[in-house]
Amino acid sequence: MSRSGPLEAFFIQAGVRCRAASGSGLVVVLVATLVLSAMALALVLLSMTETLTASNGRRATTALYAAHAGIERVLADLSRLPDWNPVLDGSVSSGFVDGQPSGARLLADGREIRLEEVVNLANCGTTVSCTPSEMDRVTAERPWGRNNPRWRLLAHGGVRDLAPLDGLDPEEYLVVLVADDPAENDQDPARDGRAGNPGEGLLLLRAEALGVGATHRAVEATVARGLPGTGEAGYTGQRGQGSTAIGGVAATIQLPGGAVTRLEMAAAGGMTRQ
DSSP: OOOOHHHHHHHHHHHHHHHHHHOOOHHHHHHHHHHHHHHHHHHHHHHHHHHHHHHHHHHHHHHHHHHHHHHHHHHHHHHHOOOHHHTTTTTTOOSOSSSSSSEEEEEESSSSSEHHHHHHHHHHHHSSSSOHHHHHHSSSTTTTTGGGOOOOOEEEEGGGTTSOTTTOOOOOOEEEEEOOOOTTOOSSSOOOOOOOOOTTTTEEEEEEEEEEEGEEEEEEEEEEEOOOOOSSSSSGGOOOOBBBOOOOOOEEEEETTTTOOEEEEEETTSSSEE
């Protein structure tokens, strides 16, 4: 049996050290590869998130403008009516409609909505039919009891049907509701206030724009005949200081103060008023 000499022992030890160094280098390469892959994935996700955020912001802004357009559209119809009671009792609607209100409407992203459910959500916060007691219930949002607004359909249809838009194809669907002004004290939300009533000649409008990706924006406004309502008239959350009178002559229909409130989706769900 031969014995290893000093030179042979040296080479054996050197081989062991080489194999150890090679194994350590492989571990370093694997760790570096994992780190670089994680960084690349993070950059891809960040880019996708920013793109989605920008897209959602654009849709939200477009829906808000669409809701404002819905308010402007029905003002033209209201200005032609000598009496607003037929609008409040549901016997007269706007000229901007896409057929009978019954049945489902298909949105651009394939979702379906029903107009009666939109009305019910505005009146009592549920998609099923609201009872009179539910609509008269005093809440933080509806503190007027029997004078609470009872929303009715006034106009509905796609934004693309409002007017020709060169090079544009809006995706939003519009629903415009009307109700009596809650400042009235006659406890009759189906009739405009008579002479001397604080809500005489005032209506509430609520325009909702529904777009793709569950985008939803709502705008509410108070409209008045002739001169803007006084400081005691109208929905206080919607009152402002301006006027839509042109050339010093009061318009037939005005937004008192030109001010509107806006409802937006909250991050935790539900709608927030701004």
